[in-house]
Amino acid sequence: SQQGEEDPQALSIQEGENATMNCSYKTSINNLQWYRQNSGRGLVHLILIRSNEREKHSGRLRVTLDTSKKSSSLLITASRAADTASYFCATVAGPSGSARQLTFGSGTQLTVLP
Amino acid sequence: ETGVTQSPTHLIKTRGQQVTLRCSSQSGHNTVSWYQQALGQGPQFIFQYYREEENGRGNFPPRFSGLQFPNYSSELNVNALELDDSALYLCASSLTGGGLTEAFFGQGTRLTVV
Numbered sequence: 001s002q003q004g005e006e007d008p009q010a011l012s013i014q015e016g017e018n019a020t021m022n023c024s025y026k027t028s029i030n031n032l033q034w035y036r037q038n039s040g041r042g043l044v045h046l047i048l049i050r051s052n053e054r055e056k057h058s059g060r061l062r063v064t065l066d067t068s069k070k071s072s073s074l075l076i077t078a079s080r081a082a083d084t085a086s087y088f089c090a091t092v093a094g095p096s097g098s099a100r101q102l103t104f105g106s107g108t109q110l111t112v113l114p
Numbered sequence: 115e116t117g118v119t120q121s122p123t124h125l126i127k128t129r130g131q132q133v134t135l136r137c138s139s140q141s142g143h144n145t146v147s148w149y150q151q152a153l154g155q156g157p158q159f160i161f162q163y164y165r166e167e168e169n170g171r172g173n174f175p176p177r178f179s180g181l182q183f184p185n186y187s188s189e190l191n192v193n194a195l196e197l198d199d200s201a202l203y204l205c206a207s208s209l210t211g212g213g214l215t216e217a218f219f220g221q222g223t224r225l226t227v228v
Contacts, residue, residue: 033216040202040224042118043157045216088156101147101170102206102217104156 006089006108014113019076021108023089024069030092032065033102034074037086046074046087079112086110117141118207120220127195127227135190135223139207145169146188147217148180149204157204163188192225200227 007022023032031050035043049056049065049072056063062075076083086109090102117140127133139146145164149157159172163182177193186207192199202224206217 035219040151040153040222042204042219042221043206043217045218048216090156101159101162101172102149102157103159104149106154106156 006087006105008108009106010109010111012111012113013079015079015081017079019079019083019110019112021074021087021089021110023072023074023105025072025089025091025103025105026070027091027093029067030094030100032063032072033090033092034061034063034072035088035090035104037088037107039085043088076110079110081112081114083112084110118205118218118220120203120205120223122223123221124224125226127225129195129197129227131195132191132193133195133225135192135203135205135225137188137190137205137207137220139186139188139205140218143207143209143218144186145208146182146186147206147208148188148190149206150174150199151202151204151222153201160190195227197227200225 005024033048034046037043047058047063049063060077065072086107088104088107090104092100094100119138121136147162148160151157160174161171162169166182179191181189202222204222205220208217
């Protein structure tokens with residue numbers, strides 16, 4: 001089952017603009033991760049934010065986490081055509097020693113137009 | 115490139131047949147997870163292996179089985195293939211037993227069942 005739901009499902013912007021994607025989830029988490037996927041290929045890890053963190057930056061990426069609202073957002077600043085991809089949030093939950101698998105949302109398809 | 119390799123990249127099988135997919139994890143990683151990704155959906159957790167033992171399983175029937183070898187490479191076996199098994203199968207390796215750190219994904223095996 002899907003834990004997270006991304007919003008919007010699809011986003012189309014011009015190069016240079018900022019892109020914001022949102023993710024909502026249902027249960028308590030250990031951490032939340034964002035991944036990127038190009039054209040049905042493997043996923044690439046972008047950023048991990050722990051449940052006790054509120055904001056994290058990595059290059060042009062900014063992630064926020066609001067555990068009270070069970071939501072996260074991914075901001076990509078100054079987007080480029082090469083950022084065109086599907087973006088997924090994935091939550092990790094469970095006690096120590098459990099599998100702690102990634103539970104993915106359904107993704108946001110981002111298209112950056114040159 | 116993540117260092118995680120999957121084979122084969124594409125596969126066509128007939129309903130009722132059996133298939134084995136292979137994954138070589140990143141050097142030093144002792145945990146391998148398998149995911150199924152249907153078209154337009156996020157990946158769904160199948161199971162995870164940690165030091166050659168199954169360490170958690172998603173909502174998949176027993177005809178989905180796996181192995182992890184002493185060198186931490188892994189296999190996913192699917193028996194009695196059904197049309198709905200058509201999907202991208204992703205392998206992910208990580209250092210710890212779960213999602214506390216980032217997962218490194220292979221490029222996937224595209225399985226088509228006809």
